[in-house]
Amino acid sequence: MPLRASTGNLLTAPIQLHGDWSYGDATLRVLMRVRAVNLSKLRLLSDRQPAELSIENHHQGPPAIWLHSDQPETASIILDVGAADWCRLAYQFGHELGHVLANSWQFSAKPQPPTQWLEEALVETFSIHGLRLLADSWEQSPPFAGDQAFAGAIRQYRANLLQANKSDGAAGSPDDAALWFHANRGQMEAGQSVPRGPAILGILAVYEGGEPCIEDIAALNRWPERTSLPFDAYVARWKQSCTEIGARGKLPGYLEQLFGLA
Numbered sequence: 001m002p003l004r005a006s007t008g009n010l011l012t013a014p015i016q017l018h019g020d021w022s023y024g025d026a027t028l029r030v031l032m033r034v035r036a037v038n039l040s041k042l043r044l045l046s047d048r049q050p051a052e053l054s055i056e057n058h059h060q061g062p063p064a065i066w067l068h069s070d071q072p073e074t075a076s077i078i079l080d081v082g083a084a085d086w087c088r089l090a091y092q093f094g095h096e097l098g099h100v101l102a103n104s105w106q107f108s109a110k111p112q113p114p115t116q117w118l119e120e121a122l123v124e125t126f127s128i129h130g131l132r133l134l135a136d137s138w139e140q141s142p143p144f145a146g147d148q149a150f151a152g153a154i155r156q157y158r159a160n161l162l163q164a165n166k167s168d169g170a171a172g173s174p175d176d177a178a179l180w181f182h183a184n185r186g187q188m189e190a191g192q193s194v195p196r197g198p199a200i201l202g203i204l205a206v207y208e209g210g211e212p213c214i215e216d217i218a219a220l221n222r223w224p225e226r227t228s229l230p231f232d233a234y235v236a237r238w239k240q241s242c243t244e245i246g247a248r249g250k251l252p253g254y255l256e257q258l259f260g261l262a
Contacts, residue, residue: 008049009049011040015031015055023083026144034134037130038094038130039097044218047245056079077097086153090134094130097126099123102123104220110226113190114227115227131154131158135151135158139151164197167197168195168197177202180196189230212248216251223241225237
């Protein structure tokens with residue numbers, strides 16, 4: 001399907017639940033909170049936003065965006081979550097919501113090397129960043145009465161994810177994203193899986209560094225080649241896309257610096 005402008009808004013698009021949800025109303029309440037904390041302070045500038053979110057829960061595969069040609073204005077998300085497992089729900093939904101923010105929900109959005117790894121790292125970090133926002137929001141105003149203490153469980157879940165990434169050095173120091181990038185670039189561009197802890201931790205520091213930049217994710221993949229472009233060309237198109245939609249355009253340059261390319 002060719003890319004075309006939409007009139008949807010990712011923050012306010014209706015959410016429809018499908019599949020195996022034990023607590024539908026409670027699940028919807030948590031999903032809406034996760035979306036709100038992740039998106040409410042961002043300028044949602046993409047012209048590729050869905051008009052509706054379909055969220056299906058089943059246990060036959062990993063979380064994913066289901067790319068389909070019917071219902072072209074609906075972003076379809078598949079999760080694998082147990083009953084009332086709110087931390088897992090928030091983490092999985094946050095990751096897939098990041099893909100939707102990155103314009104990777106329409107039928108044409110097939111993941112491709114050599115630069116799919118970058119989108120994956122950006123949206124994984126988007127989800128981890130969102131867990132911090134969710135914990136703060138939950139503590140201040142829980143979606144369920146009297147449930148402020150659950151914020152601690154969210155923070156612990158996030159801490160466990162960060163610890164796993166800190167143990168995921170792969171090359172040099174876990175904090176050295178540039179060394180990691182140059183050591184693993186060939187494998188990643190060939191579509192191979194590599195430990196990505198240094199990238200996640202480095203991007204998280206960028207997201208939480210003070211100057212707003214997460215909105216630039218919404219400028220990703222607005223060109224026909226999408227992630228099939230090599231890194232340098234991909235980042236150049238991303239910068240151009242930021243200009244086209246009026247985004248700040250800070251994040252692409254920050255990542256060039258992070259990975260030792262600037």
